[in-house]
Amino acid sequence: MSCYTYFSIVALTVMSATAHGADSPVSFRSDIAPILQDSCLACHGAKKAEGGYRVDSYEELLKAGDSGEVPVAANPNDPGELVRRIICEDESERMPAESEPLSAEDVALFQKWVAEGAKFDGENPGQELALVIPPPTYPAPPEHYAHPVPLTAVAFSPDGKAVISGGYHELIIWNVENGTLVKRIPNVGQRVFALSFSPDAKTLAVGCGEPGRSGEVRLIDFVTGEVKAVVARTGDVVLDIAFRPGTSELAVASADSSIRIVDIQTLKEIRTIASHADWVTSVTWSDDGKLLASSSLDKSAKVYDGSSGDLISSYLGHKESVRGLSILPGNTQIVSVGADKKLHRWNISDNKKVAEVGLGSDGSKIIRQGDIVLVPCADMRLVSIDLKSNKVAQEFKGNADWVLSTAWLSGVSEPANQMVASGSFDGELKLWKASDASLVRGWTAKP
Template sequence: MNYTLSAMLVLVCLAGQSALGAEPTVSFRKDVAPILLENCLACHGAKKAEGGYRVDSYSELRKAGDSGEIPIAEDPKDPSELLRRIACEDEFERMPPESDPLAAEQVSLVEKWIAEGAKFDGDKPEQELALVIPPSTYAAPPEKYAHAVPITAVTFSPDGQQVVVGGYHELTVWKADDATLVRRISNLGQRIFALSFAPDGKTLAVGCGEPGKSGEVRLIDFASGEVKGVIARTHDVVLDVAFRPGAPEIAVAAADSSLRIINTETLQEVRTIASHADWVNAVAWSDDGSILVSGSRDKSAKVYNAATGELLASYQGHGSAVRGVSVLPDNTQVASVGADGKLHRWQVADAKKVAEVPLGSEGQKIVRVGTELFVPCVGQRLVRINLADNKITQDYKGHSDWVLTVAQQPGEASERLLASGSFNGELRLWKTGDATPVHSWIAKP
């Protein structure tokens, strides 16, 4: 068949219009999984599977429950029990029970998805729904806070001129010399629990999430404030992060009891360490990156071979939740603090305690600078401990609420400032050497 040039152009245009006008296919990740997560998971998850039926992953969604009815038929023309139960008018059979029915638009989406073959467009069919759904783009935080947010994470910018503070769905950045708010970095999880700059000083890792619902690490380009990547997504908050010296890896501690190692160049998971039985509150590398230590609400601190993930030691001496950990300079000992109000110093080789320092109240995440430790405490104080004699050499007092986090300014040791944040939203800057307060303010817009 011969076509003139003009006729061929008309055919091409019509084909393009047809393609443009075609309805998009329904995505399991973007369209169906959020519906299941919001309306079905409470009764049909791994922990509670009413009728023996689960929807917590795509692979489970396709399996029949106790009734034996096929939830999603292989042939779209055959009946699918899932669709029947969410679309039926009988309130005793309709899902979700004892609740409003799904909106017509939601039922229509599920119906169309099944008609199109009920395809999975994620990476792993067995992955949890919360992790299959694309990362959220969070709404902008309020222009002004009605109430202060507890400060659970703080750090200095690599040049030491700014203090970065965790806020509500954002970071607030303040000038260190006069406490002026200079900018805000948004599109972050609800609560910020951990901050760590990559060795190059350009990327800031933000451990965040919504308690009991979601958690993740967002990698931020600090210069622009843009999100470069979202890693280590989980169904509960991320509580600590730490970059590995000498390798493009980051350790991520989360409230789902996991410890994950992520390659920050590929954004792929290197390994998951499931050694703890409860929240992993804190994580730290040795100075040479050869060993890794974690502390957990399960009352233990554990040491691992960084290259293999092999468990090297498990310390059980606290008898209560462990909140902060640090590998000491020679890699043979670890310091840990927690709810028992003491700093424990113990050996990696045999997990035996060699020293103990009373703190007077629960200790939080440890910051180690050389042979000194800085420990924030809920007893409204921050303490400095000399590892040479295991004694408190400075007591930084002045906060009127629990001190939850601390960071030290980069630069000359004699001139460095300390930043400490407390439960009532107060941020304090101190002269490190003599515990003199420099600035104090409530860090809220």
């Protein structure tokens, strides 16, 4: 049976003009790349390339697979192997394999795009699809949540009057005094994994994404809630972000195993660091911005020159995944935590461990305030460690699930009024007194 009986070339031409407009050219970025990502990438990507054929970038799309057939022919009257496969009626040949055929509208877009010369309208034909596709405007979040969202990121507002949590395609702002909903900021990634305010406290950087599909950092005007820009787009979720002190540089840790340094003023990527072999779980700068450090599921923690990105040190003492770390004042030591249930304190110069503190549970991304380190733990505790004694100083108890995130409200007039926030897997947001670890209030962080 002919592969062209499913759609004739004439029918395709008519449909393409109807579906997309006779005078409107088809865009690879906006029209073709999203179809490839949704329907083709799972079987024809860099990690899995059925038939030796890949579609994860425009450049790869044009290369023949094992069959040697030209995917997109130079002659507009010959649609080439790509269109032949997607219109084929024979299920043994039609793509996507073992799935429903593409819609008539999608097929029409492909045929019209090929007839117009299969042009690329992006900046770099070698970029992966996730980076070529224009940043989306995300759907409005639900008015009410049926179930809470795990709180993988929390932060206090610069004025200390609000605490921010991530929702589903949104940020949710809560009143610190009574836990009531203040406002909702939509149009962010499906899940929020990191929050950080710029040094001038005007821009909130949001590390977010959809697991296994996309990641990005959205820069939001915190007063207006407007998305000012989208930077550091990746093929998997952004897990952590950190501003370099005194600069507009932002370090971005991603599940695609990379670290990107971007300038939020110019919106340009300064460099990419590809030193890890697995998810980069956290990034942090030294207090003076001279050093950058990262942790990863590859069981390592690494230190880099903050200006060049050159690798300085690599610590392998955890023997398990590393999930959080901090560079201590003086730039000579690091503290790090992970799946081995310990906090390690080690020298940057020789990668030697000088102390360890038992946590009793897996630790996640940590924050440091002076000589105190806060460690969210999987056994439903938030642990405070005193770096002067290398001992557990306090335990914030009261969560009913894995504590995933924490934030510290400092800078208030009275030290006794300093607060700590914790977010857990079950969506509970809790506020604590930093001085004695007593619970101030808590609530389920869902509209």
